[in-house]
Amino acid sequence: MAGSSLKVDKQQLQNVLEMAQSQEQSKIFEIGNEPVDFGRADSLRYNILMWVLDEKYDKSIQEMRNFLINPSEYPNFQSKVERFVTHGIDLIYAIKAKRNFPGIASLTRAKQQELREKFKEHFRELQMVMKKIEKIQVDMRIEDARSTIYVIRALWLAGFSLAVVAFFVEVVNGLAVTSQVVMNDMLEQGVEWLFALIGF
Numbered sequence: 001m002a003g004s005s006l007k008v009d010k011q012q013l014q015n016v017l018e019m020a021q022s023q024e025q026s027k028i029f030e031i032g033n034e035p036v037d038f039g040r041a042d043s044l045r046y047n048i049l050m051w052v053l054d055e056k057y058d059k060s061i062q063e064m065r066n067f068l069i070n071p072s073e074y075p076n077f078q079s080k081v082e083r084f085v086t087h088g089i090d091l092i093y094a095i096k097a098k099r100n101f102p103g104i105a106s107l108t109r110a111k112q113q114e115l116r117e118k119f120k121e122h123f124r125e126l127q128m129v130m131k132k133i134e135k136i137q138v139d140m141r142i143e144d145a146r147s148t149i150y151v152i153r154a155l156w157l158a159g160f161s162l163a164v165v166a167f168f169v170e171v172v173n174g175l176a177v178t179s180q181v182v183m184n185d186m187l188e189q190g191v192e193w194l195f196a197l198i199g200f
Contacts, residue, residue: 045130048088052126057096064089074140084133091126095119 039045044067051060068078068085098119101107107115 039130039134043134045127045134048092048130049123049127052092052095052123055096055099057092061089061092064092072140074144077136077140080136080140081133084129084136088126088129088133091122091129095122095126098122 038049044063047063048060051057051063064085068082072078098115101115
């Protein structure tokens, strides 16, 4: 009986030690006072950065891949963001490797500090990559809006030009013929009056 309670105590002690090491490791990789711009709460950047901080690497990588695979309403969007998404996935793998470094607790303070700095550097770079992807989305949206404006403006100018041409044709065919008839009639009346005055 005493042996089994000793076994349980050893197991509990082992669990406590593992928990303490895990907490110590997580403290090494805290962002601290580092400014983190997560973006909007429902954005891709927010989700990816939060999952990376919560150590949900597989979920964040899958989300990045889904983002790239999903069809976009803008042509050539995938080709513009593909290298950023790939680089972002590589950064997530690098962050995962730094945080899951085996035997981190046994490293010297200097090596732990070096790992912490590399982690922060990768995280900052991931943040920048996510901002670039969002910027490409915004630029494509603006470009699409501009092309829509150009099409509307072209249609308006074409309609206006057609209206001017139709008015000109109407003036030439309708009003010009009528004014010619009126002028001929006035000329004939003038000539008749002149002949009547002379006595012909």
